[in-house]
Amino acid sequence: MLSLSNSIEKMLRIALKRVCLEVVEDSDIVGLSLDPQLVTASKKEFGDFQANCALSLAKPLKKPPREIAFAIVEKLQRDDSFLDLCEPPSIAGPGFINIRLRTKCLISEFIDRLEDKRLGVPFVESKESDKPIPSVIIDFSSPNIAKEMHVGHLRSTIIGDSIARVLEFRGYSVLRLNHVGDWGTQFGMLITHLKEVAPNALEKVNAIDLGDLVAFYREAKQRFDNDLAFQKASRDEVVKLQSGNSLSLKAWKLLCDQSRKEFQKIYDLLDINLTERGESFYNSYLQGVIDDLNDSGLLVLDDGAKCVFLQGVTGKDGKPLPVIVQKSDGGFNYSTTDLAAIRYRFSSPPDGDGASSVIYVTDAGQADHFLGVFQVAQRANWIPPDAHVEHVPFGLVQGEDGKKLKTRSGDTVRLRDLLEQAVTRAEIDLRERLKNEGRDEDEPFIKNVSQTVGLAAVKYADLSQNRITNYQFSFDKMLSLQGNTAPYLLYALVRISGIYRKGGASTLPVTQIQFTEPQEWNLLRDLLKFDEVIFVVENELLPNRLCNYLFELSQAFNRFYDQVPVLKAQDPQRSSRLALCRLTADTLSQGMGLLGIPTLERM
RNA sequence: GGGGCUGUAGCUCAGCUGGAUAGAGCGACGGUUUCCUAAACCGUAGGUCGUGGGUUCGAGUCCCGCCAGCCCCGCCA
Incomplete structure (x- = not known):
């Protein structure tokens, strides 16, 4: 519905401007905000959108907000193109303008979606037509050689993978880099x-x-x-x-x-693609970093170490903090490597990647480090004017005692064991259920479902939480099969597959689609929000927004499924509902695909 | 000492440029199965949004102080 809300916003903007011009002089209008403040309605009862601008304009226009809202609505009601899309708007509360889309408009959007493999999500375009599609480097996972992958790597790995999948879906040229710790003391x-x-x-x-x-x-x-x-x-x-x-x-x-062999087992299991380019790759570029910094006058010799002193970041005594790029013994450290990596990634080929954007998915504890490194890179002019570099932090993995899981000296949950246990527990649960329901399934089915459900549960538990906050690691919660979990989403899809298995084929052309039940409209409206959600995830780099959406979509579907018969209905309801099911299935599996979670037909 | 992040229901968490009566899930309690997989659905109970100020027509959201927890702080990554 992105294009729809954009159109409506434009119409509102015009109406708003006219209203303002009736009240103030032409010359005074520049000081006014002409943003209609169009947002999704805060409650379903209020319609599809609400415009909040009347409230904030009350003071500058010296009129009651409801009066302003009334004037805007009056203009809209004389706008045929607006009335073609929306019902006549209403004013509520202190001056909110509630906007409801016409059902024919929703249905035509719905039909467009049914035939659109991209589900309404557009491809990214380069800002200038002669320029290539922006290329994004995502630096994630990055385990250390000779160490086992643990829960901390899990976060970076699956959050990074999901972000990569979303950007790839949008059409960016994405390079997934595994900056493994293959060098150092x-x-x-x-x-x-x-x-x-x-x-x-x-x-x-x-x-x-x-x-x-x-x-x-x-x-x-x-x-x-x-x-x-x-x-x-x-x-x-x-x-x-x-x-x-x-x-x-x-x-x-x-x-x-x-x-590498050990890592690859995990990546294969989780279906993660990465290009390994470890720290050692940048060895031959380290001296260049020092030379460059020296040439640009940023390098300072302090206490025998070569440093760049940061601006605006002070330590004890109020002195600027340094980024050490060459130790007093002549050795380089991780800052040097990270700087070399930035320089390389933004440089043009052949001695660089020519990236327009570099994203680092690492724990929040490294925020200071990256801030420093980014500043140095900026001041050394290694980041092109249009390009940007971003640290995408995530919270710690904590045990159920609320303390950080140790990473250095033992007592770490091994990722391999964790995944194995998730799958095992999913399997025990599945077998129990099969027994209770008197179902008979063969071993390949049981193994496949257990693995899919177990791994999905682990991924989803992590992704569904806002990455900024600490993540409380708990086998029980992670593997719980109820509530906002992967199995709940998977189950919705299984239900839809069930409908098709029982002979659900649409017999009418899409032109005859019609809906009558509130559950249908709710589901339909949720389905049409997919493009907005992808837009948000792309901009905020928060996969949990996608999870929230998919959970709400699943809830909407389950209510529909529970309360509205599909196969037993007569046409045109039957075909219309089948179409709704199809788009739900497509949206759910696409969405879960972007989380790196494969789906099932039966479970 | 300096910096960062966090503090929302018993627990785990959402809360999108500040907007209408703060939302989910789990747990608790109660209900729903001649019907497409009940891993579901419906309902009830549960909140001074850490705290004190400030800005605003309007604050969980923005600003300042304080409290608590966690993380980081020159030659580890």
């Missing part, structure tokens, strides 16, 4: 440990399976924390690695390959 201890524990691994190919990487990492970390000689060896190893020592590189590669 932790490799010193890992390689040192590897060399001691499994020296053979470096001689032959595939000589060793590292097995549990978490255990391996823990062992190395523990030795690093407690053994001074090991610490020294680790630090030396970092230098060797960074200077390109072949044995060190081999060990490094071994660790990366092993991790």
Whole structure:
């Protein structure tokens, strides 16, 4: 309904301007807001839209708001194009203008949707016709080599994936980058440990399976924390690695390959596509970052470290905080890498991606870091004028005790186990239900439904919450099959499939569509809001808005399904309702697809 | 000490440029099945929107103070 509300807004704007001109002089109108303040009606009883402008204009126009509203409505009632779309508007309360779309208008929108594979969502256009479609880089997931993926990665991974899917659907050219932690000081201890524990691994190919990487990492970390000689060896190893020592590189590669295999299992399970481009990719660009910063006069040597001091960000003593780009020992750190990445991503090919927008999906704890890095990049002129860079933060994953789940030293829920458990619990639940209902299903069906439901539940639980707030991790809630959960949405689709299985074929042309029940109109109105929701998700990068919408849509459908017969109805109701079911199914599966959740015909 | 985020029903959370009587879900209580999958639907109960000011015709939403929780704060990422 985006195009409809845009049209109505234009008509309102014209009416509003005329009303204002009757009251004030031409020269005074510039100071007035001519925004009709058209929004979705706050309650269904009020209609489809409401215009709130009369209230805020009361003071400047020195007239009661209801009088202004009345004048606007009067103008609208003389506008044939408006009356073609809407019922005569009404005034309510202190001066709200309530607008209700004509049923023929809703039905014609509905018919358009039925034939539109994109469900009313337009393709993105470049601002200038000669320019290519904007390309967006989404940096998400980004686990660390030699560590297991845990719940924290889950958030970044599925939120990032969903945002990517929405932008792809809109037609952006999207590059999904997995900025894996495949470089840095932790490799010193890992390689040192590897060399001691499994020296053979470096001689032959595939000589060793590292097995549990978490255990391996823990062992190395523990030795690093407690053994001074090991610490020294680790630090030396970092230098060797960074200077390109072949044995060190081999060990490094071994660790990366092993991790990559583990990550890929999770990505396959979750159906996540990513292009791996780890931190190490930017190694050859790090010195360029320093040189560039030096040339632009931003670089300051402080306490032996090369820094850029931030503007407007002060620490203790009120002094500006630095971003350290080269440590006093000559080594680079994560800020250097992130800066190199920004520079590369915005630079034109071949030594860059030429992105018009870069989005980072990481936890909110990194907000300060990114703020600093973005500022430096800005001041170094690495971000083109039309381009933008954005940090999309999300809250912590907390346990049921409300405390952060540990990530560094053990006691982390492994993502693999978590997903497995979700699927197992879905399976137990399914088998129980089959038993209770006396249904007999084969094993492939049970396995497929369990996996789909289990994984969907995990994804949806995370996505359906506003990402800014902390996420309270709870197996029970995540896997609960009632309420605002993935299974509820999946079930609505299953019901629709059921109707088609029982012989639901439309027998009348769409021109005969008509609706009579309030449940039908409610469902129809919800269906037509899909394009607006996608617009919001694209702009706010909040997948939970889409979840909310899909939940409300499912509720509207379930009420319809419960109270209005489809197959038993006579035409034209029967065909009309079948069409409604079809669009509901299309919208739900499209919407869930954008959340990265596959759907089912039966469950 | 400085900065960021959060504080809405017993619990988990929505609340879109400030707008009409603050909404869901779970849990609790009660009802619905000759009918397309009851993983559903309908109803009841439950709120000084952390707190005190301010701006405004109008504040959960904007501004300031305070309280509480969590996170971050120069050579880890």
